[in-house]
Amino acid sequence: MRWPWYYNAHLFSGVEQKIETENAMKTSLTSESIQAITAHLQPAQQAFAARYPGDSSQRQPIHVVYGGAHLFKFDTAVRLGKMALASLEEYAPDFAHLAHAAGLPHAEEVPNSIAHNADLMALLKDAPETIKAKYPATWFAWTVYERVKEKLHREPIEDYRIDFEDGYGYRSDAQEDSHAIAAAIELAKGMQANTLPPFIGIRIKPFTAEAQARAIRTFDLFVSTLLEQTGGQLPPNFVVMLPKVSLPEQVAALVELFELFEQQTGLTSGSLKMEMMIETTQAIINERGEINLPHLLAAARGRCISAHFGAYDYTASCNVTATHQHMLHPACDFARNIMQVALAGTGVWLSDGATNVMPIPPHRALEGHALTEEQLAENQTVVHRAWRVHYDHIQHSLINAFYQGWDLHPAQLPVRYAAVYAFFLEGLDTAAARLRNFVAKAAQATRVGEMFDDAATGQGLLNYFLRAMNCGALTEQEATEFTGLSLEELRAGSFAKILQNRQT
Numbered sequence: 001m002r003w004p005w006y007y008n009a010h011l012f013s014g015v016e017q018k019i020e021t022e023n024a025m026k027t028s029l030t031s032e033s034i035q036a037i038t039a040h041l042q043p044a045q046q047a048f049a050a051r052y053p054g055d056s057s058q059r060q061p062i063h064v065v066y067g068g069a070h071l072f073k074f075d076t077a078v079r080l081g082k083m084a085l086a087s088l089e090e091y092a093p094d095f096a097h098l099a100h101a102a103g104l105p106h107a108e109e110v111p112n113s114i115a116h117n118a119d120l121m122a123l124l125k126d127a128p129e130t131i132k133a134k135y136p137a138t139w140f141a142w143t144v145y146e147r148v149k150e151k152l153h154r155e156p157i158e159d160y161r162i163d164f165e166d167g168y169g170y171r172s173d174a175q176e177d178s179h180a181i182a183a184a185i186e187l188a189k190g191m192q193a194n195t196l197p198p199f200i201g202i203r204i205k206p207f208t209a210e211a212q213a214r215a216i217r218t219f220d221l222f223v224s225t226l227l228e229q230t231g232g233q234l235p236p237n238f239v240v241m242l243p244k245v246s247l248p249e250q251v252a253a254l255v256e257l258f259e260l261f262e263q264q265t266g267l268t269s270g271s272l273k274m275e276m277m278i279e280t281t282q283a284i285i286n287e288r289g290e291i292n293l294p295h296l297l298a299a300a301r302g303r304c305i306s307a308h309f310g311a312y313d314y315t316a317s318c319n320v321t322a323t324h325q326h327m328l329h330p331a332c333d334f335a336r337n338i339m340q341v342a343l344a345g346t347g348v349w350l351s352d353g354a355t356n357v358m359p360i361p362p363h364r365a366l367e368g369h370a371l372t373e374e375q376l377a378e379n380q381t382v383v384h385r386a387w388r389v390h391y392d393h394i395q396h397s398l399i400n401a402f403y404q405g406w407d408l409h410p411a412q413l414p415v416r417y418a419a420v421y422a423f424f425l426e427g428l429d430t431a432a433a434r435l436r437n438f439v440a441k442a443a444q445a446t447r448v449g450e451m452f453d454d455a456a457t458g459q460g461l462l463n464y465f466l467r468a469m470n471c472g473a474l475t476e477q478e479a480t481e482f483t484g485l486s487l488e489e490l491r492a493g494s495f496a497k498i499l500q501n502r503q504t
Contacts, residue, residue: 052345055463056305057493059470060349061158061199062420064308065407068167069202070179074189077197081156083410087359088152091383092414095145099137101384102391102418104144105426109137143425148417151472156413158471159199159404162187164218165206165243176214180221188229201239201275207250216257223272227265234271239305241275244313246282248292248299255301274303279310281317284338293342304348308406309336311353327353327393336400352397354406359386359415387415394419403467417472424464424473432482435461439484439498458495466493 067076092098094115099107114120124131124142132139162183164176171179183202190196202222205215219240226234242254251274258272276296278284286292297304311332315325326332332353339350361379365371371379390412397405398420407416438458465483468474469490480487489498 053347054345055459056347056349059198060306060404060467062403062467062471063157063405063407063416064159064161064199064351065157065413066161066163066167066203066354068169069162069164069183070168070175072162072183072186074186074193075195076186077157077160077190078195080410080413081152084156084413085149085152087383087411088148088414091359091380091387091411092145095141098145098148098414098418099141101387102415102422103388104141104418104422106137107141109135110141114138140422140425144418144421147421147472148414151417152413155197155472156410157197159237160197160201161241162200162202164215165203167203173214173217176218177221180218181225184222184225185229187235188226191230191233191235196235199237199239200235201237201241203241203243203277206244207242207253208244212253219257220261223261224265227267232266234267239273239275241277241308243277243310244279245276245296246280246292248295251276251296251299251304252301255299255303258303270303272303273305274300275306275308276300276304277308277310278335278339279313279317281314284335291338291342293339297343297346297348306349306351306404307339307343308351309339309353309402312356327355328396333400336402340401349404350402351404351406352393352402354408355386355390355393355412356408357386357389358409359383359390359411360409383411386411390415391419395423398423420471421473424468424471427464428468428474428482431461431464435465436484439502458499462490462493462495462498465490 065077065080073079088098092101096110096112096115098104099110100112104110120131120135120138124139128139128143131142164180168176168179187196187200202219204219205211207215223234240254240258242250245251254274258274259269261267262269262271276283278293283292283296286295293307309332311327311329312325314335315329315331316322318331320329320331336350336352343350360382362382363371363375363379394405394416397403405416407413435458438461465474465479469476469479474482476487476490479485479490483490485498489501492498
């Protein structure tokens with residue numbers, strides 16, 4: 001005989017209550033003794049929570065563009081954006097060309113002629129879901145291309161570093177002094193003209209015995225001039241990058257410099273933030289055989305927001321020959337994995353390095369002399385080859401959870417956005433289904449009083465959509481439709497808060 005579900009539930013509830021009563025009679029531990037045991041855990045748990053607060057809810061830029069400090073102007077980001085658009089229009093005038101050049105998913109299913117099909121293009125604009133169902137590869141390539149163009153018009157650069165190190169070189173003290181002052185004045189003009197990217201900063205020279213005095217002087221001149229020009233204001237999301245970090249004492253010295261500078265200039269304590277570049281073997285493992293990254297982070301005393309991997313200096317420090325120094329070398333994967341394990345849960349962003357194969361055409365038209373068909377074809381081949389390398393490197397970074405990287409040339413920007421958008425759009429349906437199911441199951445569990453221990457997985461799925469929205473791969477409307485979450489829930493950026501609110 002099959003009993004009704006409510007009868008079974010009632011019967012089980014009675015058995016459960018009886019078991020709890022019997023167990024309570026058998027236990028030999030008092031509440032006081034249990035509290036004494038757990039009290040010993042509290043300091044360790046509090047210290048652990050302080051060390052590992054979890055991922056930052058702030059927007060992380062998907063790239064950082066580097067440029068020599070001597071070249072920086074208040075409108076550099078705007079000019080680089082125009083150059084990026086010009087490169088896209090010349091070497092990928094439509095979505096089919098970009099799909100084939102970069103190697104978008106299923107690009108082989110997108111014929112070059114399809115972009116000239118007027119009827120199809122009209123349908124893509126007016127009824128994209130119809131095309132998505134019938135020609136998914138075409139819809140995908142078109143969607144990526146349109147969003148890349150929109151991004152390059154609206155916000156071509158997310159993060160920029162005014163560089164006084166590798167992109168600048170070693171010059172006389174008088175030259176670097178003048179460039180530090182001039183670059184600071186230009187940055188102040190950019191703040192006034194609203195031409196800066198949302199994130200910006202400077203990279204000083206390393207704190208090595210040879211360069212530390214120069215690095216400190218450049219920092220002092222640059223930031224002092226900037227504050228003088230702006231009435232004591234730093235631009236939003238301003239950061240100072242310290243390259244070639246090997247010792248915790250180097251990080252600690254920069255923090256001491258920050259503290260002294262803030263005291264002397266009246267900046268609010270903690271205003272100055274830093275990034276550290278991981279590009280030496282000693283930054284990964286110190287002389288005692290310990291993973292060095294936690295020591296470096298501790299020395300920053302809460303001021304480090306990100307750690308950037310420098311692939312070429314790192315492979316050089318591993319004695320890898322120049323021919324084989326590249327982003328996909330196994331030595332790089334080892335270092336990146338150590339960075340992930342050591343910094344996971346700390347709230348510190350991770351950034352990958354740069355692709356040094358530049359999409360620069362070998363032939364340029366001289367005044368009064370047009371390029372031949374052969375020269376034009378060779379230009380396209382060279383640019384497309386560099387784009388494919390860059391795309392593959394970015395995809396490798398994204399798959400391995402490095403959501404930021406370096407770009408060194410404006411012609412790399414179209415592929416940066418194409419690769420990131422393709423990554424998020426390709427996994428969109430699966431991630432959306434998982435997040436919807438996860439929220440439903442988690443909310444149900446908390447409503448009936450059960451523990452839900454997989455909040456980290458839910459947070460990871462939520463972060464996927466936050467990153468996609470922040471960079472422009474998804475619109476806010478699309479994100480809410482796919483996830484079933486409200487815009488307020490998405491913007492809050494906390495899976496735990498979503499569960500708490502839905503339980504209420």
